[in-house]
Amino acid sequence: MRFNTFRFLVKEGVRSLRQNFFMSAASILVLVSCLLITGCAYLVYENVEHAFDWAYQQNVVVAYAKDEVTDERATAIKAELEAQSNVTQVEYISKEALLDRYKDEFGELLEDLQADNPLQDAFVISFQDLTLFDETVSLVKTIDGIDKVDYDQALSETLVKVRNVVLTVGVWVIALLLIVSLFIIANTIKLTVYSRRREISIMRSVGATQWFVRFPFMVEGIILGSVAGAVSYGLLFGVYEIIRQNFTFSSSLELIPFAVVWWQLLVGFLAGGMVTGILGSTLSIGRYLKEHTE
Amino acid sequence: MIEFRDVHKTYETGNEALKGIDIKIEEGEFVFIVGASGAGKSTFLKLIMREEVATSGEVVVSNFKLSKLKKRQIPYLRRAMGIVFQDFRLIDTMTVFDNVAFAMRVVGASQREIRRRVPYVLGLVGLQGKTKNFPAELSGGEQQRVGLARALVNNPSLIIADEPTGNIDPELSYEIMELLTEINRRGTTVLVVTHDQELVKSFGRRVIEIRQGLVVSDSKEVPHEI
Ligand SMILES: Nc1ncnc2c1ncn2[C@@H]1O[C@H](COP(=O)(O)OP(=O)(O)O)[C@@H](O)[C@H]1O
Numbered sequence: 108m109r110f111n112t113f114r115f116l117v118k119e120g121v122r123s124l125r126q127n128f129f130m131s132a133a134s135i136l137v138l139v140s141c142l143l144i145t146g147c148a149y150l151v152y153e154n155v156e157h158a159f160d161w162a163y164q165q166n167v168v169v170a171y172a173k174d175e176v177t178d179e180r181a182t183a184i185k186a187e188l189e190a191q192s193n194v195t196q197v198e199y200i201s202k203e204a205l206l207d208r209y210k211d212e213f214g215e216l217l218e219d220l221q222a223d224n225p226l227q228d229a230f231v232i233s234f235q236d237l238t239l240f241d242e243t244v245s246l247v248k249t250i251d252g253i254d255k256v257d258y259d260q261a262l263s264e265t266l267v268k269v270r271n272v273v274l275t276v277g278v279w280v281i282a283l284l285l286i287v288s289l290f291i292i293a294n295t296i297k298l299t300v301y302s303r304r305r306e307i308s309i310m311r312s313v314g315a316t317q318w319f320v321r322f323p324f325m326v327e328g329i330i331l332g333s334v335a336g337a338v339s340y341g342l343l344f345g346v347y348e349i350i351r352q353n354f355t356f357s358s359s360l361e362l363i364p365f366a367v368v369w370w371q372l373l374v375g376f377l378a379g380g381m382v383t384g385i386l387g388s389t390l391s392i393g394r395y396l397k398e399h400t401e
Numbered sequence: 402m403i404e405f406r407d408v409h410k411t412y413e414t415g416n417e418a419l420k421g422i423d424i425k426i427e428e429g430e431f432v433f434i435v436g437a438s439g440a441g442k443s444t445f446l447k448l449i450m451r452e453e454v455a456t457s458g459e460v461v462v463s464n465f466k467l468s469k470l471k472k473r474q475i476p477y478l479r480r481a482m483g484i485v486f487q488d489f490r491l492i493d494t495m496t497v498f499d500n501v502a503f504a505m506r507v508v509g510a511s512q513r514e515i516r517r518r519v520p521y522v523l524g525l526v527g528l529q530g531k532t533k534n535f536p537a538e539l540s541g542g543e544q545q546r547v548g549l550a551r552a553l554v555n556n557p558s559l560i561i562a563d564e565p566t567g568n569i570d571p572e573l574s575y576e577i578m579e580l581l582t583e584i585n586r587r588g589t590t591v592l593v594v595t596h597d598q599e600l601v602k603s604f605g606r607r608v609i610e611i612r613q614g615l616v617v618s619d620s621k622e623v624p625h626e627i
Pocket residue numbers: 412413414416417418436437438439440441442443444445
């Protein structure tokens with residue numbers, strides 16, 4: 108294609124956008140809301156993943172051995188724990204070592220306990236997959252010689268729940284919104300197709316090829332989509348960073364900075380916007396050309 | 402140039418618009434097509450332009466057998482013809498120049514070709530002074546001359562006009578017909594549908610009359626008819 112022809116076609120696309128300013132603005136708005144919700148879902152998901160990693164580092168389970176367990180049995184239990192597929196690391200702390208640790212913290216107060224140590228031998232266990240938390244804990248409990256298991260179940264359960272909700276609800280909401288956006292864009296383009304039906308009929312009568320007739324509408328769709336993508340990206344970036352910098356949820360767990368996901372979101376928004384735009388325009392112009400042979 | 406072999410056209414609604422047309426139009430001819438409203442004249446032209454497809458029979462236009470023409474070849478058939486509409490079909494938001502240039506841009510002409518060719522064609526139809534005007538600023542006769550310029554600009558070997566003077570004052574209609582004969586003199590085949598019996602008579606060209614989907618007279622076959 109000649110550059111001149113390309114420029115003409117792009118101009119035609121921009122011209123029809125301007126002619127249908129309000130409808131174009133409306134469809135950009137709808138697409139922006141769709142992309143924003145998608146972006147939010149993605150950010151929540153990323154943050155939950157991040158929280159998982161954090162929890163994984165923080166949240167270890169401590170299993171205590173029964174009093175009658177001997178040193179040899181303790182070594183065997185440690186080996187048994189390490190053999191579990193979901194266990195990455197096991198640290199054995201004898202009750203004497205444990206008492207020493209507490210003594211460092213609480214000092215002389217515990218001096219009297221030296222003779223009759225009330226503590227139990229402990230195994231500090233790190234898990235690989237927190238979603239298998241419950242199963243693994245039950246397995247640990249069945250091991251002969253294990254008395255009880257201490258863990259912070261609430262956090263891990265909450266995280267698993269949040270992730271599942273974000274995943275399922277997110278996927279459905281995003282799918283629904285994409286369909287709505289597609290529908291709105293297709294209708295916007297349909298309006299511009301109708302407002303330009305005279306041009307289309309002239310184009311066809313003087314021998315324009317199919318793609319030539321379609322091209323300006325593609326341009327229109329691409330512009331709608333990429334403008335929506337850029338606007339959503341800017342909004343999400345601004346709002347997210349304000350939230351992140353001004354609110355702290357917990358001193359040790361922070362929201363991930365936008366910079367960590369900036370390019371995934373940029374590519375996703377622009378691609379998502381443009382694909383929706385192109386698809387929407389292809390749908391409506393194709394339909395029109397099929398129905399109107401003239 | 403154009404040949405119809407036992408062509409029938411029945412619309413999906415059941416309307417039998419053409420009921421067996423056999424006709425041959427040679428290159429360089431000037432032909433009037435006349436007939437009452439609803440006789441099938443526009444359908445006849447639409448088959449030539451491949452806007453409609455014959456139900457049976459064969460239409461041949463400048464070596465294209467239209468029954469075998471693929472959809473994506475239609476644009477190339479259309480480039481061989483210039484079409485003039487009764488309602489002019491100009492783009493209101495474009496100047497006279499851009500309306501004519503539009504037809505060239507659509508077939509991928511270069512800016513240089515456009516700058517050379519458009520003023521020339523606008524000169525041919527007598528609109529050299531109006532290139533920057535918008536259609537709304539022109540009379541009906543002038544608007545149709547823009548339509549004519551647009552039909553001519555890609556140098557087609559065939560011009561098709563369906564009632565080109567239907568929306569124009571009678572005194573200006575004559576000018577449009579004059580222009581069409583001038584174009585024909587330069588070698589372009591011209592096909593004109595019209596109601597205007599007076600106009601047809603005054604030009605003394607081949608006249609094909611269609612009535613209820615059939616050719617009922619063709620002055621070429623009876624050239625010495627009064
Ligand atoms: N698209 C169409 N669908 C159904 N019937 C049509 C269509 N176009 C024309 N007709 C019918 O075909 C006949 C011939 O129409 P047309 O070719 O337009 O006649 P003319 O141009 O001579 O007035 C008429 O009866 C008309 O109603």
